[in-house]
Amino acid sequence: VVRLSEKHRKNIQNVQQLYIPLPDGNQIPLSEVASVEFIDGPMQISRENTFRRTYVGVNVRNRDVESVINDVQKIINEKGNIPPGYYIQYGGEFENLMRAKERLALVVPVALLLIFVLLYFALGSVSQSLMIYFAIPLASIGGVYFLALRGMPFSISAGVGFIVLFGVAILNGLVLVNRLNALKAEGVTDIKKRIMTATQERLRPILLTATAAIMGFTPMAFSSSAGAEVQRPLATVVIGGLISATLLTLVVLPVLYYFIEKRRSNKKGLSSSVAGVAVILASFTVQNVWAQTDNVIATPEEAFAVALKNNGEILAAEKEVEKAVLQKKASFNPGKTDVDIEYGQYNSFYNDLSLTVSQPFEFPTTYIRQKQLAEEQIKLKEYDLKTRKALLKRAVYDAWNNYSMLLAQYELLEELDSAYKNFEKTAQVRYKVQDASYLEKVSAETKSKAISNKYLNLSAEINIAKAKLKQLLNDTTDYTFQPTQFSVLNSEEEFTEQAIENHPAIQQMKQQISIALQEKKLAKSKLLPDFSVGFFSLTMQGNSLQNGDIAGTSDRFNGFVAKVSVPLFYGSYKNQIKKMSISQAQSEIKYEYAKNQLYLQFEQLLQNYFIKKNNLNFYQNTVLKQAEEIRKTAVSAYNSQAIGYIELIQLLEQSYQIKQEYLQALQAYNNS
Incomplete structure (x- = not known):
């Protein structure tokens, strides 16, 4: 130039x-x-790296930028004649699109990985996380199909739509699996019943979630205003994906859950059940890691679910329910059929043959009462099963609470041990430079060694608590107990009088009244007459027939027999009815007494609960914060020689004692 x-x-x-x-x-x-x-020349000549450059701007409407650029490149390659030294670059929105694609190639895998990690944190099970994670490919199928159906290419807005879609699809699956796990923790052992109940209860929330999202994105899917080329692919992906993802959640996911849980119940190992999902989502090399992960129990609900499957009393009570159900099926029990055969000269000098078949029946009301009694006995066995489950749940939660508290004490002891070791090192250094007395050095060493003895005692208590948990679980699997944090257990139960009425033990006593009433009705039905119906067929040789011939061995005389049995001596029946009336009154007295006793016990426990709650609030809101402040201030003051070793030991012990009392208060509150 x-x-x-x-x-x-x-x-x-x-x-x-x-x-x-x-x-x-x-x-x-x-x-x-x-x-x-x-x-005449150009109005302006722009340069880049000493090369002349000119711009051609294109406004794109009703199409995506990438497809337009692809068409432009195709036309230029076919019809364009670019001189040597000239070249074309595509910038603007297309350049931003390419950069966004590069970022999206990183963002999508990271988002999928984070979704899986969050799922694992929420469920604590790799197999269930993968089961829910399977919603992603089927959700993608719906999104891709709807894009193809509308003739839309993949774009950045469509990619964002897929990310949104994955989150909603995973959420629906998580809602269903959480309910399945909750039912399992509540003691629903039948997998099919668990699945049917959970799908019925979560059908409306899942459909509402999908429907609300679809209705919200529908205007965007058919938008024609400015920016519609960005809105339409995003909305199309979300709508199509939600349809297929909802189908997955309600149909495929329960099937996968049944498959995995069935394999677990048969104790054939988790690796084979997870492999069916892993073939699609990952390699087989991680199966052993998944199996080990599922041997970790992190919540009392998981521990109770394991104990529920293996407890001998629960299994025996379930068999009692099965026996009661079979007893109901046997409530219609007519007597044995009578078959009477006579052969000889009972009519003439000829030998004749007589056959009589009869069937006795009690009055139909008796069978109805027996069935009603069997139904009440089934309810009694079910209430007994609920009572045993409640007792087992209480035992597991208490054992878990004790184990968690001991682990928290161990962490607290480690904190105190660290403080005393620092105290010991500081005292030794001061003693060497003659800045501390020999007594201070010995005191520091003694306190540090005393912690070791506490470690041994506390470790033994932890092992005992762990053995207690394993005893309650009654499972040969080597489970690892890893409580996430020793914290307040939230109870959703309301302390009302209705809670007493619904208590399984009270319901069991109340059911005894219903059984006594049905037994009384059954005894009354025994007063009604019994009856018998039958059929006979015999020969009467030598007698005249209707046509005047003489009857032979091939001529048979037939007829029907009906019999009614009436209890004339019904004194024993009356006494039996009186006995059942007394049993009914006795059951009512026991029920009222147990109800009153439980109510009084409930009032005592409620007052005890409020005491424990106030005590816990006192430590949480006031003293616990001060204990930590005491520890920090004491260590800082000792290091700056503002206080002596005696004051340091006293303050550290005071801080430790307060935290120890807090843990005990927390345990007492959880047990209440």
Whole structure:
């Protein structure tokens, strides 16, 4: 680029008269080798890296930018004739699109990984996390299908739509699996019943979630205003994906859950059940890790679910329910059929044959009462099963609470041990430089060694608590108990009088009244007459037939027999009815007494609960914070020699004692 001074560029002749040097050293005017004249040129010449550059702007409507650029490139490659040294670059929205695609290639895998990690944190099970994670491919199928159905290519907005879709699909699966786990923790052992109950209860929330999202994105899917080319792919992906993802949640996910839980119940190992999902989502090499992960129990609900499957009393009570159900099926029990055969000369000198078949029945009301009694006995066995489950749940939760408290005490002891070791090191250094007495050094060493003895005792208590938990679980699997944190157990039960009425033990006593009433009705039905119906067929040789012939061995005489049995001596029946009336009154007395006793016990426990709650609030809101402040201030003051070792020991012991009392208060509250 050459620019002349202003006095040498007055007119075009100044340019024509510019001299150009030749190789031999001579010079000639520019006009001899070039034509210099005025012509119309571009208004502005832009440059980049010394190369001239021009821009061509295109406004895209009703299409995505990438497909437009692809068409432009195709046309230029087919019909364009670009001179050497010229090249075309595509910038603007297309350049931003390419950069966004590169970022999206990183963001989507990271988002999927984070979703899986959060699922694992929520469920604590790799197999269930993978089961819910399976919603992603089927949700993607719906999104891709709807994009193809509307003739839309994949774009950045569609990619964002897939990320949104994955979150909603995973959420629906998590809602269903959480309910399945809750039913399992509540003691629903039948997998099919668990699945049917959970799907019925979560059908409306899942459909509402999907429907609300679909209705919300529908206007965007058919938008024609500015920005519609961005909105339509996003909404199309979400709508299509939610349809297929909802189908997965309500149909495929329960099937996968049944498959995995069935394999677990048969104790064939988790690896084979997880493999069915892992074939699609991952390799087989991680199966052993998954199996080990599922041997970890992190919550009391998980511990109770394991104990529920293996407890001998629970299993025996379930068998009692099965026996009661079979007893109901046997409530219709007519007597044995009588078959009477006579052969001989009972009618004449000829030997005749007589066959009689009869069936006795009690009055139909008796069978109805027996069935009603069996139904009440089934309810009694079910209430007994609920009572045993409640007792087992209480035992497991108490054992878990004790184990968690001991682990928290161990952590607290480690904190105190660290403080005393620092105290010991500081005292030894001071003693060497003669800044502390020998007594201070010995005291520090003694306190540090005393912690070791506490470690041994506490470790033994932890092992005992762990053995208690394993005893309650009654499982040969080597489970690892890893409580997340020793904290307040939240109870959803309301302390009302209705809670007493619904208590399994009270319901069991109340059911005894219903059984006594049904037994009384059954005893009354025994007063009603019994009856018997039958059929006979016999020969009567030598007698005349209707046509005048003599009857032979092939001629048979048939008829029906009906019999009614009436209890004339019904004194024993009356006494039995009176006995059942007394049993009913006795059951009512026991029920009222047990109800009153439970109510009084409930009042005592409620007052005890409020005492424990107030005590816990006192430590949480006031003293616990001060204990930590005491520890920090004491260590800082001792290091700066503001206090002596005696004050340090006293303050550390005081802080430790307060935290120890807090843990005991927390345990007492949870047990209440």
